[in-house]
Amino acid sequence: MSQHAVNGASCRGKVLTLETxxxxxKQVEYAVRGPISQRAMQLEKELxxxxxxxxxxxxxxxxxxxxxxxxxPITFLRQVMALCSYPDLLEDDKFPxxxxxxxxxxxxxxxxxxxxxxxxxxGIECIRQDVAxxxxxxxxxxxxNADNIYLSTGASDAIVTILKLLVSGEGHNxxxxxxxxxxxxxxxxxxxxxxxxxxxxxxxxxxxxxxxxNELRRALSEARQxxxxxxxxxxxxxxxxxxxxxxxxxxxxxxxxxxEHLFLMADEVYQDNVYAKGCKFHSFKKVLFEMGPEYSxxxxxxxxxxxxxxxxxxxxxxxxxxxxxxxxxxxKAQLTKLVSVRLCSPVCGQALLDLVVNPxxxxxxxxxxxMKERMAVLSDLAVKANLTERIFNTVPGIxxxxxxxxxxxxxxxxxxxxxxxxxxxxxxxxxxxxxxRLLEEEGICLVPGSGFGQRxxxxxxxxxxxxxxxxxxVVLQKIGEFxxxxxxxxx
Amino acid sequence: MSQHAVNGASCRGKVLTLETxxxxxKQVEYAVRGPISQRAMQLEKELxxxxxxxxxxxxxxxxxxxxxxxxxPITFLRQVMALCSYPDLLEDDKFPxxxxxxxxxxxxxxxxxxxxxxxxxxGIECIRQDVAxxxxxxxxxxxxNADNIYLSTGASDAIVTILKLLVSGEGHNxxxxxxxxxxxxxxxxxxxxxxxxxxxxxxxxxxxxxxxxNELRRALSEARQxxxxxxxxxxxxxxxxxxxxxxxxxxxxxxxxxxEHLFLMADEVYQDNVYAKGCKFHSFKKVLFEMGPEYSxxxxxxxxxxxxxxxxxxxxxxxxxxxxxxxxxxxKAQLTKLVSVRLCSPVCGQALLDLVVNPxxxxxxxxxxxMKERMAVLSDLAVKANLTERIFNTVPGIxxxxxxxxxxxxxxxxxxxxxxxxxxxxxxxxxxxxxxRLLEEEGICLVPGSGFGQRxxxxxxxxxxxxxxxxxxVVLQKIGEFxxxxxxxxx
Numbered sequence: 001m002s003q004h005a006v007n008g009a010s011c012r013g014k015v016l017t018l019e020t021x022x023x024x025x026k027q028v029e030y031a032v033r034g035p036i037s038q039r040a041m042q043l044e045k046e047l048x049x050x051x052x053x054x055x056x057x058x059x060x061x062x063x064x065x066x067x068x069x070x071x072x073p074i075t076f077l078r079q080v081m082a083l084c085s086y087p088d089l090l091e092d093d094k095f096p097x098x099x100x101x102x103x104x105x106x107x108x109x110x111x112x113x114x115x116x117x118x119x120x121x122x123g124i125e126c127i128r129q130d131v132a133x134x135x136x137x138x139x140x141x142x143x144x145n146a147d148n149i150y151l152s153t154g155a156s157d158a159i160v161t162i163l164k165l166l167v168s169g170e171g172h173n174x175x176x177x178x179x180x181x182x183x184x185x186x187x188x189x190x191x192x193x194x195x196x197x198x199x200x201x202x203x204x205x206x207x208x209x210x211x212x213x214n215e216l217r218r219a220l221s222e223a224r225q226x227x228x229x230x231x232x233x234x235x236x237x238x239x240x241x242x243x244x245x246x247x248x249x250x251x252x253x254x255x256x257x258x259x260e261h262l263f264l265m266a267d268e269v270y271q272d273n274v275y276a277k278g279c280k281f282h283s284f285k286k287v288l289f290e291m292g293p294e295y296s297x298x299x300x301x302x303x304x305x306x307x308x309x310x311x312x313x314x315x316x317x318x319x320x321x322x323x324x325x326x327x328x329x330x331x332k333a334q335l336t337k338l339v340s341v342r343l344c345s346p347v348c349g350q351a352l353l354d355l356v357v358n359p360x361x362x363x364x365x366x367x368x369x370x371m372k373e374r375m376a377v378l379s380d381l382a383v384k385a386n387l388t389e390r391i392f393n394t395v396p397g398i399x400x401x402x403x404x405x406x407x408x409x410x411x412x413x414x415x416x417x418x419x420x421x422x423x424x425x426x427x428x429x430x431x432x433x434x435x436x437r438l439l440e441e442e443g444i445c446l447v448p449g450s451g452f453g454q455r456x457x458x459x460x461x462x463x464x465x466x467x468x469x470x471x472x473x474v475v476l477q478k479i480g481e482f483x484x485x486x487x488x489x490x491x
Numbered sequence: 492m493s494q495h496a497v498n499g500a501s502c503r504g505k506v507l508t509l510e511t512x513x514x515x516x517k518q519v520e521y522a523v524r525g526p527i528s529q530r531a532m533q534l535e536k537e538l539x540x541x542x543x544x545x546x547x548x549x550x551x552x553x554x555x556x557x558x559x560x561x562x563x564p565i566t567f568l569r570q571v572m573a574l575c576s577y578p579d580l581l582e583d584d585k586f587p588x589x590x591x592x593x594x595x596x597x598x599x600x601x602x603x604x605x606x607x608x609x610x611x612x613x614g615i616e617c618i619r620q621d622v623a624x625x626x627x628x629x630x631x632x633x634x635x636n637a638d639n640i641y642l643s644t645g646a647s648d649a650i651v652t653i654l655k656l657l658v659s660g661e662g663h664n665x666x667x668x669x670x671x672x673x674x675x676x677x678x679x680x681x682x683x684x685x686x687x688x689x690x691x692x693x694x695x696x697x698x699x700x701x702x703x704x705n706e707l708r709r710a711l712s713e714a715r716q717x718x719x720x721x722x723x724x725x726x727x728x729x730x731x732x733x734x735x736x737x738x739x740x741x742x743x744x745x746x747x748x749x750x751e752h753l754f755l756m757a758d759e760v761y762q763d764n765v766y767a768k769g770c771k772f773h774s775f776k777k778v779l780f781e782m783g784p785e786y787s788x789x790x791x792x793x794x795x796x797x798x799x800x801x802x803x804x805x806x807x808x809x810x811x812x813x814x815x816x817x818x819x820x821x822x823k824a825q826l827t828k829l830v831s832v833r834l835c836s837p838v839c840g841q842a843l844l845d846l847v848v849n850p851x852x853x854x855x856x857x858x859x860x861x862m863k864e865r866m867a868v869l870s871d872l873a874v875k876a877n878l879t880e881r882i883f884n885t886v887p888g889i890x891x892x893x894x895x896x897x898x899x900x901x902x903x904x905x906x907x908x909x910x911x912x913x914x915x916x917x918x919x920x921x922x923x924x925x926x927x928r929l930l931e932e933e934g935i936c937l938v939p940g941s942g943f944g945q946r947x948x949x950x951x952x953x954x955x956x957x958x959x960x961x962x963x964x965v966v967l968q969k970i971g972e973f974x975x976x977x978x979x980x981x982x
Contacts, residue, residue, distance in 0.1 A: 015657075015721055015754040015791050018821040022659050025829055033612055033831035041611070065609045068602025078577040086573035092585075111559025116805040118556045120532070121524055153644060153809075156833050164684075166506075167513050189832045193655075230506055263506040300506050314607040316838030318644075330509040338516055340524035341680040342647050346837040347807030 027192035030185050031451020032063055036435055040445040055443030059475055061463045062445045064239075064407050066313025066377075069466040074312060074373050076366045077355045080106075084115050084351050098364035106351045115347045121340035123151025123321070124347070127354040131321050134357035138271075139286035144323065150335070151321050151353065153345045155269045155306040158322040160190045162302045165335060166231050166263060167194045176227035178219060178262070180211070182410060182452035182460070184239045197227035202455060205412065208401050209241035213252045220260060232262040237270040237281065237405030240452050240462035242385070244279040244405040250287045258299050266303040269320075272310035275382035276404035285325060301325040307352050309407065311377040319349030319356075381407065384465040384472055391476040395483055407466055410449065413459050413483065419490035431459040437486060442478045518683035521676050522942020523554055527926055531936040546934030550966055552954045553936045555730075555898050557804025557868075560957040565803060565864050567857045568846045571597070575606050575842050589855035597842045606838045612831035614642025614812070615838070618845040622812050625848035629762075630777035635814060641826070642812050642844065644836045646760045646797040649813040651681045653793045656826060657722050657754060658685045667718035669710060671702070673901060673943035673951070675730045675758070688718035693946060696903065699892050700732035704743045711751060723753040728761040728772065728896030731943050731953040733876070735770040735896040741778045749790050757794040760811075763801035766873035767895035776816060792816040798843050800898065802868040810840030810847075872898065875956040875963055882964070886971040888978055898957055901940065904950050904974065910981035922950040928977060933969045 018026070037060075044058045060068065067073065076099060083089050083103035090100055109126045111117030122128065128146040135144040152158035167175045176197040179187045191198045201219040203209040216232070223229050234253060236245040245253075257264045266284035274281050285303055289296045307319035324332065344350075359374075360366040385403035392400035392411050400411035415430050423433035431448035438444050449460025467475055509517070528551075535549045551559065558564065567590060574580050574594035581591055600617045602608030613619065619637040626635040643649035658666045667688040670678045682689045692710040694700045707723070714720045725744060727736040736744075748755045757775035765772050776794055780787045798810035815823065835841075850865075851857040876894035883891035883902050891902035906921050914924030922939035929935050940951025958966055 012752055014817070014819050014822075015752055016822050017819050018825070020659060020721075021656055021822055021825055025656055025825055028829060028832060030828065030832045033834070034828075063609065065602060066607075067605035068608040070603055073605055073607050082573040082577035082580060085576055086569040089573060094583075110807070111556060112561055114558035114564055114807070116557075116564050116803075116807045117559040118554065118806045153837070154834065165512055165516055168511060186832060193832075230511075261503055261506055312607075315609045315834070316601070316605070316607045318835075318837040326505070328505050328508050331505075331507050331512055334509070334512055334516055337521065337525075338519060341519060341521045341677060341684075343524070343645065343806070344809075346644070346809040346840060348839040349837060 024193050024195055028189045029192070029451070030189045031447050032185060034447070034451060036432070036439060036445060036447060037062055039436070040439060043439070043443065053443065054441055058439075058443045058445060059467060059471065060445045061467060061475060062447045064309060064464050064466065065315055066309075066407075066466055067315070069464070070468050071313050071377060071466070072373075073314065074370065076360055076370045077312060077314065077352060080355055081348065081352060084348075087113070096365040098360050098366045102355060102358070106354060110347065115351060117347070119151075119344040119347055119350060121342075121344050122336055123149065123345065124350050124354075127151060127350050128321075130354050130358040131323075135283075135285065135323060139283055139289070142286055142289045144285075148324050148327070149321055150324070150339065151319075151345050151350050153320065153349065154308060154315075154318045155267065155304040155320040155322075156186050157318075157345065158302075158304050158320060159186060159265065159267065161335070161339060162265060162322070163190050163194060163196065163231070164338070165331065167196045169228055172226060173228050175231065176223045176229035177231040177233060178216065178223070178229060179233045180235060180238070182240050182449065182454055184235055184267070185451055187233055188453070197223070199223040199227070199229055200453065203238070203241055203243070205401065205455070205458070208404070209238055209243035209410070211245060211249055211253065213249075213256050216253070216256055229260070230263055231265060232257055233265045233267065234284070235267040236284075237273055239267075239270065239406050240408045240410045240447075242401070242403040242406045242408050242410065244274050244276065244281065247280075247282045247287060250282055250284060251291060254284065254288055254291060254295055254299055258295055264299060264301045266301060268303055269306040269309050270406040271305065272378065273381065273407055274405040275385040276402055279404045281405070285323065288325070298326065300327060302327075307349060307356055310356075311374045312352075312356055313377075314352055317349040317352045318346050319353040320345075321353060380469065381465065384469060387469070387472065388463070388465050388476060391473070391480065395480040397487055398480070398483055403465060407464050408462050409465060410452070410460050410462050413461065414487070415459050416487055416490040419486065422490065431461060434459070434486065435461055438479065438482050442482055444475055444478060515684050515686055519680045520683070520942070521680045522938050523676060525938070525942060527923070527930060527936060527938060528553055530927070531930060534930070534934065544934065545932055549930075549934045549936060550958060550962065551936045552958060552966060553938045555800060555955050555957065556806055557898075557957055558806070560955070561959050562804050562868060562957070563864075564805065565861065567851055567861045568803060568805065568843060570857075571846055572839065572843060575839075578604070587856040589851050589857045593846060593849070597845060601838065606842060608838070610642075610835040610838055610841060612833075612835050613827055614640065614836065615841050615845075618642060618841050619812075621845050621849045622814075626774075626776065626814060630774055630780070633777055633780045635776075639815050639818070640812055641815070641830065642810075642836050642841050644811065644840065645799060645806075645809045646758065646795040646811040646813075647677050648809075648836065649793075649795050649811060650677060650756065650758065652826070652830060653756060653813070654681050654685060654687065654722070655829070656822065658687045660719055663717060664719050666722065667714045667720035668722040668724060669707065669714070669720060669753070670724045671726060671729075673731050673940065673945055675726055676942055678724055679944070688714070690714040690718070690720055691944065694729070694732055694734070696892065696946070696949075699895070700729055700734035700901070702736060702740055702744065704740075704747050707744070707747055720751070721754055722756060723748050724756045724758065725775070726758040727775075728764055730758075730761065730897050731899045731901045731938075733892070733894040733897045733899050733901065735765050735767065735772065738771075738773045738778060741773055741775060742782060745775065745779055745782060745786055745790055749786055755790060755792045757792060759794055760797040760800050761897040762796065763869065764872065764898055765896040766876040767893055770895045772896070776814065779816065787816075789817065791818060793818075798840060798847055801847075802865045803843075803847055804868075805843055808840040808843045809837050810844040811836075812844060871960065872956065875960060878960070878963065879954070879956050879967060882967040882971065886974055889971070889974055894956060898955050899953050900956060901943070901951050901953050904952065905978070906950050907978055907981040910977065913981065922952060925950070925977065926952055929970065929973050933973055935966055935969060
């Protein structure tokens, strides 16, 4: 028996404890599914058990989960998924011919004609070709190459993979990554896990959460004192802030990235979610190529998309892709190797993505219904975006920018000093305390602004605009009433 | 303009190059999808283009991808997946009642009754309960708690997640992880990425690739000189080596883990793939609890399972789960937080897993067909396991252990010194050179033993036993002929 055995294992306690765990894991935070969301789940269970609460249901406005909020799946997408799952249905007259055609094409591209086979690690080739065609069409003819497309498990997976490639160096030489504040906390979580240096640049709340290149310069020059900034991340349309970047601003950012030798990561998963008049989605890829070869031959860009948002809202399928531009071929080989370790992204998600990028065409039988369903979702979201801004801005102490795009609002809330003190007493960030109280009293689950980052001394929450219109009205009204009650309590 | 801009970005080259990439990523290797597999893909394309080759098709025996090798999906599983994808089919008379019942139950547990909603990060609760019931039944009543079950994106995802938690310390204090040699290269790849110390213990080829605790002791005591060994990984049934561990050996391993204060990771994805007479699958969980509270209250264990192997072979769905035993509650909270950053595993994979752990029962309409299909796959594999061993052992220079379980054979090949020299000339490992030649000459794609690790001076390859029986016979014969030809060439 070894020395260690003689010492007796039982006295030593567990191998894996909070003291011995990977310290980087401890640093990770992800507010969207943090303690508030867990408490919401518990409250739902208690309601089911018949325990009385001041509300009859929990409304989860904390996460961009369209179907959970009652949005119906698009018929065409699900018909093809059923056909791919159980190809005997290809003989069934009830399915339209274009759905069958898509299913056959996908199955033909699968090993053994089964979506149960592994795909190539980069993704099924004909789907990558369809993605490339989709991008070309979206970007008015700017060419896209299927070799630059990597299918992924949602967008999160691809974002983390690219960050993983970019992190290196130690001490002052450690990779720094610029992210917006407020940010989507996947970024801060991934940076914590990779022990990269997070460089905050602040969006301008007074200008509709716009991005100012001078602020990028400030953040970069400060960061150069203590790390090696190599990456600039942009979310457009914005999460959690709902702004849509102007073409001019994108151009400025690209120029800045080139000047400062930064790798650009463009999170464009809300590219179909643009509501405000005068706003339009411009992809970084398109603007980059419109700026001419002086930029488009040089600036390295990865752009991310997903099946989870836009009109589909198919989060559970975990489908997504990224396009990489100007990536060194040797680096691409490393990327392909790295993704191969996980074998492939879910084939159902790949198949669903194919339908998103290759939807029914005007001469196909499913076209009319598909377009009707798609438009219904998007116009509904536009109505709700407007409604949200309008109602919030009637509440004294709540200030809400227009929801130009995406599916969130990030209003600012004025909190009395006594509420701030009370929160500190309870060991909470002030807006966390606010959100906890709202959840306990009204059954409405939001995420506090502190989970996304915000300017010191300001407080916010993120709310999705996804609840059905009538329910959203009630939610907005209840939040308004709560806000007044809460504010009065601490005056 | 900043100093950096003045220097001119274009002269500086790319941000991300092989020199500036994360050095840990460069260390990652994954032979199963390495250069051989990429060359196979290229050869397939060339064949399609009509380019003449010495063969008419490429046979991919490099990866455990059952459907790609012609295995048909199990009807019941796919019927339920179609119903979940397109719930209008619930009205269709063609689907059996038990399939509809399963689909309804899964949909009821989804947000908005849609598999397009995110699930809880740990996985859908009723599916975790079904997994727990399955484990209890498998382990003859030893209790399992749904709170200890985490649904995952295949088994790989969960394995990497647990390793991630366990890695800490620097220098001599860095976490060491014991893995078998030969190993499944997910392990070495994950350890490279996490910069953990890989501790090799060798399986005993002369004893049917069995595991000897003395060898564990040797490896551990050497490793203690330079790192902090905290984890012991076991693959049972074995990949790539196809052995099935005896109950006694599992007991010895558990005792060793307790004595040496090691966290146990049991990769049990081939638990239904046992063919050899006298061999039986014993889960680590069951043996641990049979050893009494002195062990079962203390030893920390994570066990992994997947939808990709066994009789289902549903690799593309990326379904899987892990059960954690004796995990510190604070660590579990960290684990839950960590998986929440990726939101959830693919819901289609979760649903499919539910059917695997909750298959049709004897009183249900799909039972007979389900059992017939299941048995057909497993008995077919048993025939092929036997065939493979028998035929390989008739070839002078090939020595093949019985394929007791899993779906691979890892025969040893004797290579003439001149072949070894030639390989070195070409910059290949000798068995890589052998496999490249086999691929180019016969269109058969295998993975060289060097991709899994092997004792210095020995050479092997891994081959799946998945091709249909008649094709497998041809493959085995062709490899035999190639081996003789290759050996003669270098005598």
